[in-house]
Structure formats: structure tokens, C-alpha cells
Amino acid sequence: MIMAGNITVMKAGTVIVGMQWGDEGKAKILDAMLEDERFDVVARYQGGANAGHTIWHNGKKHVCHLIPSGILHPDVTNVMGNGMVIHIPSLLKEVDEARAAGGDPDNKLMISSRATIVLDYHIKKDSEGSGVGSTAKGIGPAYTSVADRSAVKVQDILDDTALRAALERFRQKNPGADIEKDWLELREARPKIGHMVNDTAHYLYQQLRNNNSVLFEGAQATMLDKDHGTFPYVTSSNPTAGGACTGCGVGPTCIDDVVGIMKAYVTRVGRGPFPTELGGEKSAEHCEEKTHVLRFELDMFGIPYSLDEKDRPMYEPQDPKILDMLRSNDDFTKGVAMRLLGGEYGASTGRPRRCGNQDLVVANYAIEINGIRHVALTKLDVLDNHEEILVATAYTDPKTGETLDHMPDRRDVFERVEPVYKRLQYGPASEKVAGCTSWDKLPDRAKRYVEFMEKFMDRPIKYVSTAAERDCMIVR
């Protein structure tokens, strides 16, 4: 705690936020930040098991859906904030996985007593079809229960009387809800996670007062924000930086840096407008089909693969057939090539992600809405085989002919805009970004692309990720 005159100056935290439609590699950057600077706490502020955050630890892949991504760092306390919606059986599974991977959830994981529980009813409702292509994890219905005041909270699981009362109240407000499965599961969970439940807002306040540093971890992303994203094709929470305040119970003066994460290109899962999508409507429809998983696409384009012990297809991303597809004149085919090169299949659902060109109108909008000071760029290596990169720097409205250099606020306009592209020459393919760990060694063509974006966004790109593995990272 620092005293300035008679006023206590508290330490302020940093927020990590996705700048596009999710899956930007937020967890990898978070991991790099934990290595680069010292953080004592990672606090997740919204969302639930709809997130899929992948980290590499001791050469192995570890995916967090609910638990904050700092769980495998021995010196970091992980907080699940009040803004989260938590499916307890999924959490128990993740707690076990974290333990098996070397984490210490019993001592290093804290769950807000004010967080909301995702009940069986919410998942059933979500699975009936949300109309937006949700992850079917019960997220939207659970947040609805918060707004209509029927939600069951994490603190309710701490004793039988409170739990029964909360579940009965829920059943009254939601006729047809079967709460008996929840009753059994939640009672069973009590001895396993009861000791992790805490007043986390107060804990975070004390941490900041004691001059400890907090990293606020956002799930999903700016364009999926329920208030600032592409409504109604959004998630039901506020992934934008302001959500850290309400989702963790800290005041705005407790945050002084916001780091925005963006890919070197753009992806989107689920329905909704996406101006720079490769293959447009055809790609959107193709990706919506549940059977169009990785194996289907490999078969569709005749790309060789083998199956691993869990029947998962293994293929070579640099297969000559995939590189040929990238050079195709057909944008849909190019989009599939991008998906295969970037491994763009959902970590939570296995769905193919719609792929598209970089969009700096979206990036500048994210900078504005979140107050981003620094940017982290991920998956730059995926562009290694590109001969040219297309970057949207504005849109045109085909109805009026107008050029828009800022994100339109009207959704009918955003649904019909066409990107205005700056084309950057990007050869030769012999200069690889993949695996590069220093700015000096980064090929010139990649430096030019990074610097072009920095100038356009007027923000420094502090981190550049050059492959999935942990050490493939440039810190500037």
C-alpha cells in the first residue's frame, strides 16, 4: 500500500481482452505475461465453459474452460469472479485435470461465492437451439436467470438448507425445471470445492491494497460482447474490459492497463456477420453444419491423414495439397486452407471456425471500446505461406456507396458492408516466422506487416506469437 498525502494509492491491475470474435490465443499471451512480469493473481471475470483457453505446459497441451489460465503457475492464485457462470460437474473435471497437470487447485483456486451456477435446465434450454449457434453450454440461459433473479449462486451449495431453498425458488420461477439431478451433483461437489469458495471481491481488494498485482482474464471477445458486439450474435456477458470491474467487484481506478489480443487474421465461430470472411455466405453455411468437422474437410479435399489412439485425425498442415488450396482463386477453398493451416477447430466444440482476412476496422473499434494500450498479435506463423496479405482498413456500404472508416453502430449496415482492402506483398515463403523468438530475427516481410498494423492502430504490438508452443514468442 502506498500513501500519497492522506490518500491510499492502491496497486492497479491489467486486463487481457480479445479484440475479435474469440479464440485469439488469450491464454498463451496471459502465460507469456506471467513469465515476463510478475503477477500474483489471475482473475477471470465473465463467461463459463463456452471458453476454451489452451496453454502449453512441460511440452503438453492443457485446455482451461472455466479455471483461469494461471492455474499451472505455482506462484499464482486463480480467482473465478462473481461475473462467471459455472457448471459445477465441468468444474470438478477441470479441477482433476489441473491437479493431474501439476497445478494445485486446493490452494491456488478461489471461486466467488457470488458466481452463478449453470444448472441442468440451462444446458437443456441452450441445447434446444439459441438461433445464434451457441456453444450449448447453458451460458445464455444462466445469465437470463441472473437477470430474472432466479439464479442459484455458488454460496448456496455450502449447506443443504440453503441449497434446497435456492433450487426450489429456481423451480418455482422456471416451471418444468427438474432440479433433482442438480441437487445430487451439487451436494456431492460440496466437499470437493467448498473450501475454494470465498468472498473474492474482498480478496482482490486486499491484494491490491497490499501492492500485489492482478491480471484480469477475459473470455470470448469484444465482438461477442452483449452490449458492444454484433448483437444478437453475441455471448450473454461483457467480455470487454469494463466487465472486469463488475465481474470481479473492483472499481475502475483499480485497472490501469488493458492488453488487447488479436490474431494475424480473423476467425469466428457460430452465426453472425463477418465482413472479411473468405468465401462469405458459402463459408458461413458450410461451417454451421455439425458434420463438417476436421475429418470431413480432410476427406472433402483429399488431404492425407492418419488417426491417433483417440481416433483424432493427424495431418501435416504444410501438406502440398493445402498449400495449393491457399493459392486457389476460390475464396471458400482458401478459407478451408487457412482453417487447416491454423488448426482452426473449436477447443470447446470441435466446430470449424470461419476464417477471414485481417480486419483493422474491428481492431480499432476494440481499441476504442476497451481502452487498449498494448496489443499482442498471435498466429503470425500461420501466414508463412501467403504471397499476399489482405487487410481491411475501411468498409464500403453498398447501399449508399459511402466509405466507412469506423465500425458502424447499426447492425443492418454492418451486415451488408464490404471490406476495403490494403494488399501487402508477402513473399518469399522461404522466410519463416514459425518458431522465431526475437524481433531482430523476424523476416522483414513480417516486420513490415506488424509495423503497418501498429501505425494503423496507433498502438504498440508488444507481443508476437510465432507458433503454438510456449517459447515461440517475441516480447518487445
Ligand code: IMO
Ligand atoms: P474463447 O474464450 C469463440 C460464440 C459461440 C456463439 C456465441 C454465443 O475461447 O475465445 P454462447 O455459448 O457464449 O452463448 O455462444 O459466442 N463463442 C465463442 N467463440 N471463442 C469463444 O471463447 C466463444 N465463446 C462463445 O460460438 O457464436
Ligand code: MG
Ligand atoms: Mg475458444
